[in-house]
Every structure is written in structure tokens, then in C-alpha cells.
Amino acid sequence: MEDFPEMYQGKDPEDIESFQGERRKIIQPTSLKDPKLEKLKSVLVNWINSTLKEEHIVVQSLEEDIFDGLILHHLLGKLAGVLLSVDEIAVTSAAQTRKLEVILEALNEKLGLQDNSLSRWSVKLIHSKDLLATLHLLVAMVRCFQPNLELPLNVRVEVVLLEVNRSGIKSEKEIEILTDERLINYFRLCCCVRLQLHVLQRMDSVSGDRIFTLFSVYLNSDSATDALSSSDSEDPIEQLLKLEPHKINTVKRAIMHFVNKKMSTLGLQVTDMEKQFSDGVILLLLIGQLEGFFVPLYDFNITPVNATEMLQNVTVALDLLNDIGLPTTNIEPQDIVSQDVTATLKVLYALFKKHKSR
Secondary structure (H helix, E strand, O other): OOOOOHHHOOOOHHHHHOOOOOEEEEEOHHHHOOHHHHHHHHHHHHHHHHHOHHHOOOOOOHHHHOOOOHHHHHHHHHHHOOOOOOOOOOOOHHHHHHHHHHHHHHHHHHOOOOOHHHOOOOHHHHHOOOHHHHHHHHHHHHHHHOOOOOOOOOOEEEEEEEEEEOOEEEEEEEEEEOOOOOOHHHHHHHOOHHHHHHHHHHHOOOOOOHHHHHHHHHHHOHHHHHHHOOOOOOOHHHHHOOOOHHHHHHHHHHHHHHHHHHHHHHOOOOOOHHHHHOOOHHHHHHHHHHHOOOOOHHHOOOOOOOHHHHHHHHHHHHHHHHHOOOOOOOOOHHHHHOOOHHHHHHHHHHHHHHHOOO
């Protein structure tokens, strides 16, 4: 085994060698002094202490107070109402590990993690006082159980990715994101049902942006009426697409502003209408927000990886539109998946027309 990198001199080599054959991320010492990271740690400590105040539990250090499972056990009971049959205090390392296994299994289930291998924490990491893993876990818990808590945004740290094997240590540096402005990252991280439901409920009361009024005025103005009245029976979007390109782009920008206003709390931003709606995910979340209901995660693929899953998502979205009285005449799911601008505009215009005054 070759010497440890300078940043690990003075530490017990067994702490790192215990991860032989695995890849482990460790925060660079310089990043530990980052004011944003210090603020995040402070907010999390205050959140834990506030949550567990009635139980007279006080946390002073995330590195030293989380690893044995006591705090996580109490948080799980307080926030999710989950009571586990585990020892209140685990003294030995083996007992702490067994306790953590039970707690993290229940916690991951509440967070919606179906595959523990995809999580950024584990029993081994938490028990070894890994700060990065502990932060990822606590941030996910906040996003799920108390999403109204304001965490510092854009907290990023430089980490060393270590791979320990018999020949030595292979290391490389990379940037790890702890918090991001885009909440969609947390949807993909933990697929937390409670978080999604909370956001959708909050968005139900958000009024429409003035851009909708301008869009409506444009579509109903004399000039637009003249331009769009070539056929009373023709779909408004079909008529719109016969106008000059700059007018079409103006309306497309208005629709994107409409969508972005509604999706801003989720951290989603649409910049390419046809492409970003083609997988059905944003469309489903938008429908849920506008209509005030939650689309269960098991009804669609939140991270579609192929055309079949995208088609399934769009089919669910079009079915929902029909169910709420917005029939999508002459629009096939494949039209949206294939990024057909006419089909995409028709769907979004139908939603806009219904919700422009809300």
C-alpha cells in the first residue's frame, strides 16, 4: 500500500483501508472551511435540535452525534411516526451497526428509495462518521419531511474520490453538489412522495402570471383575430402556426413563461419546449400543479430512459387531460414524444386557456 495522500496524514490508515475495493468520496479540507457549507451544517444542526427539543436531545456536531443511530431513530419517529424495535442506546460498534441497518432501511423506504445502491449514504458510511454521506442523508430528510425549511442554495464542495485496492490508492478530484436550486434533483434522488405532494399543494394557490393576460390579449386582439380567423373551425394553434415566425416565437415564449412560472418552485425551467416535454415528466407535473392533484410515482417513469417509457408517460398525461375535460383531439402520444411542435403547443394552450385567469 502506497502512502496516503497528504490530506489523510495523521489519520488511522485502517479507517480508509476498511473501504478497500470500494470507491469513497471525502471532502477536501479547503472545502470544509467554505462559508456555505458551514451555514448548511448550522441550519441542519438547528433543525435537528428544534425538531427534537421536546425530547431534550441536543446535537452539537454532525460528524460526532449522528453515527450511532440515536438521532436518526428519534428523527424518524418524530417526523414520520415510525417506531422501531431497536435499543435506545447502542454502545458497541456491532450494536450501532445493527441499529443503523434497521433505521436506514425504514428511512430509505420513507424517502422512496427503492434501490439502496443508488443512495449517497449507507450504514457503513454513516457509522464511519462520513460527513458527506451524513449531509446528503439529512438534506434528503429535510426535503422530504420539512420542505419549507430554507437550506442554503448551491452548496458545493470539492471532494477526493478514493479507490483503495491492494496496489495503493487511486484518487481524483471532483465537485459534489449538496444543495441545488433545482428541487428536481431531489425528486430524482429520493422520489419523495410527501415532498412532491407538498409542492403541488402549494402551487395550487399560485395565481397566474401577467404574461398569460398579455398572451390572451394578443390572441383576442383585433390584429390577432384577423390573422387567426381564416377558418372558424380551425384549431387556434393551427392558425397560429400560419403566422409570421416572429409572432409564433412570441407566443411560444409566452407559453414557456407560463410553464416556468408554474414550475419555478420545483426548480424546473423550460428552455426547449418540444424537447423537454417529449418525455412527459414535466407535462405530468404541470398538470398536477394546475389541477391540484398528485400523480403517484408508480403511475409514470420520473426518469425515463427510452422511448417506450416516454410514450407511457405522455399517454398517462393525455389520459389525465381527457379525464379533466380537456380532450386532446387529433393528438397522439407519439406526436409529443417525437417533438411535434403543433401537438405540444395544442396541449399547453389547452392548459393555458383553462387556467389563465387563476
